[in-house]
Amino acid sequence: MSENKYKTVISIDCMGGDLGEQEVLKGIIKAYKENNSLFFIIHGAGKKLPQLLFKQKSLLNAYRYVEAGNIVSMNDKPSQALRNARNTTMWNALTSVSNGEAEVAISCGNTGALMAMSMIKLKKINGINRPAIAVLWPSTNIRGFNILLDAGADIKADAQDLCQYALMGVSYAKSGFNIKNPKVGILNIGTEEHKGSSELLKAADIINNLSSILGFKFIGYVEGDDIPSSKIDVIVTDGFTGNIALKTGEGTATLVRTLFKETFNKSLMAKIASLIAFKSLKNLRKRIDPRRVNGGVFLGLNGTIVKSHGGADAIGISAAITLASQLTKNNFQKNLESKVFQINNLKNF
């Protein structure tokens, strides 16, 4: 791939998103306008995308198009998707990573199918027991979000798994978002008696010991209401709890939005007020819309996968591409692998 030697190569599955391949293409164009050192391996199926690309002069020499015979649908169960994986755009996007052409792949398709295919195609990093999904969570800090993992790649996690999540979360925070000395905490519940869950206690002990070696600040246990706070950057938890927390947060935000809408439709005065504050309210809506914080990331595989939200628009896609290019530029994957190697050779880990 000599033509891409000086470029940041991104493999992108353009199919399976709610808004269609044309929206993904808009995201690619937007990202390329902001950063012309990007090169895209564009994975598509059908006639529409090649036609759109053909007309799109602004991307000239910035992509290679790879045609697939099939796509994974949003409704496919992971097992079903796996049986028909070959020659889908999703599979091909992962192939670009497994054969070394790209370090990061992006897809806004079916999460379960993407995780299942990624596990098979990329395999776990040597020394990692369980891969994790890291998500960005709206928060009150300047950056606007915190990192939580695992958000549901696996349902269980023992003490060592939680330590590996801490390691992966810290690497991700540093390479992806330039957070120099991330604050890391373990999700737990508050009551004194309960702080004793043996796996969490053990994990806290090891993570505390790792903090000086890996360069982060361990702040101990945090509770659910700390997740969106500025006292923390990386929240570590098992995938069952993380997924429940994520969905509960989304559900609560949706409830508040619903009630908010009801409120502003109830009285004439409120309707007038909402017209006056239209722009401010629109900005607020953007800020708390879970779709705007785009890019759940699969960590712990031989290659990084950015899972963009199924409903992501061009701005969301472009944000996911920017994240992927940042990770590539900072050699995230290689750094992570060498950290895993280093830590696994420590005594008492």
Added chain:
Amino acid sequence: MSENKYKTVISIDCMGGDLGEQEVLKGIIKAYKENNSLFFIIHGAGKKLPQLLFKQKSLLNAYRYVEAGNIVSMNDKPSQALRNARNTTMWNALTSVSNGEAEVAISCGNTGALMAMSMIKLKKINGINRPAIAVLWPSTNIRGFNILLDAGADIKADAQDLCQYALMGVSYAKSGFNIKNPKVGILNIGTEEHKGSSELLKAADIINNLSSILGFKFIGYVEGDDIPSSKIDVIVTDGFTGNIALKTGEGTATLVRTLFKETFNKSLMAKIASLIAFKSLKNLRKRIDPRRVNGGVFLGLNGTIVKSHGGADAIGISAAITLASQLTKNNFQKNLESKVFQINNLKNF
């Protein structure tokens, strides 16, 4: 207690709330105004409450005052509170239940201490492995809330515990809120592969079998974003997950409120709008304020304990009293005990 023969007797610990005993008293007066068949065993410490009661003619013959030597502070750790439990208002309020004077006690004091004391003082219902805390969760249904349990009484729950939570949750929904045929679900995560956690699978199977015997509708697994929805009335989960979900929901609601305030302070137009919509916004704030949905309840002990929020105002206290009197009137405790007996004698439970 012949004077209370025709009255609904409520034991109430007036100390330890953030707003002081005077606010609890206001709540008692409000509840009594709405329902003069109530009789209160009022537990206090210090001079203030007796003085206030002395001046309060509206409660004449509607209470008995019990003086304690000490109170449990909000900062006391459960173990610490237990060591000094005797002769506290909290302990005395539980005594009124254990000696049969009242069926339900209310406290807005320290949750951990209250749970620890309740376990010792009231002991578990014969056949119940783990007591649970049931909380009310703001939702989009007409009632305005759903019931979730366990919200953190214990950290673990096996299949049988989850079934007992379902049983207790159903009894509570029926006696406390007149929900005739409650919809019950188990909190789980969505991905196909993960639906297999063996304890959850087993629990789903047994709960499904119980539904016709106990008169409820089992709707299977639900996810975090279903908790505030109208598709469910009772959400069953272990105490670790339940507590994380609860705190995460509260944290998210707080985040949205914070951002909302910021939005309305940012521009002049938005400020004007917030003045115009002042009343509507105030109503909305009330609706999503977790303190307004008052009354976490300890279930599975020989006596029911309503844990009112520490920051509850008179309206909140009055809501907790109304809930307690509703449970007493409907013989909640006796019904629950006989259901536990009935179910435990079933084969395959």
